[in-house]
Amino acid sequence: MENHFEMGLDALRQKILLMASRAETAVNQSVQSLVQRDYDLAIRVREDDNIIDQFEVEIDEMAIVLLTKAPLASNLRLITVAMKVSQNLERIGDEATKIAKRARDLAQEPAVKVNFDINRMAVMALAMVKESLDAFVQRDPAAARAIIPRDKEVDALNKEIHSQLAQHMTLNPDTIGRCLHWIVAAKSLERIADHAKNIAEEVVYLCEAQDIRHTLKN
Secondary structure (H helix, E strand, C coil): CHHHHHHHHHHHHHHHHHHHHHHHHHHHHHHHHHHCCCHHHHHHHHHCHHHHHHHHHHHHHHHHHHHCCCCCHHHHHHHHHHHHHHHHHHHHHHHHHHHHHHHHHHCCCCCCCCCCCHHHHHHHHHHHHHHHHHHHHHCCHHHHHHHCCHHHHHHHHHHHHHHHHHHHHHHCHHHHHHHHHHHHHHHHHHHHHHHHHHHHHHHHHHHHCCCCCCCCCC
16 A cells, blocks of 8 residues: 555656656747747647646646545645645746747747847746756755745846836837737746746745745745
């Protein structure tokens, strides 16, 4: 019975890793479609979103079955955290879809000539996602805690990009629609970093049984 339960836990971990890989790929491809003005790739990202949604449904079902087996407190935390990680990954996938939608629309219009670093923002957000998932797999609360403050760096970059685009819109009213697409895309990257921070906070809870959400320590 115990071996069967452990096999179930391992299957749950593997499913989360597969979902994480899909979510990371979706973000990478959505940013690529945005920067390279790749209409077809943007469409593909949007069509693949249902795969990530299905992963969340399957992980919830697996977790519920495991919860009925009355696990130890540590395993109970692992299962509930796995469900929350899955939820955050699904939302990361949603944000990738939003970016792809903006990329699709921008690919059909002239480029906006503003020098802002959305690639850097994407790299920062994706690094947070990857490292928070590594911390989850390795059960490394120190690594998770180190990720959390980096969310503020992404927030600051988002504000900087927003300010640059707002100034450009003021000087070039004909670009307002296109600039708004870029602002929404940058906001989605900022939210992806938020979800990575959420995952890191859940890792701390998993490892230390301490809920650090909404605390000054963040």
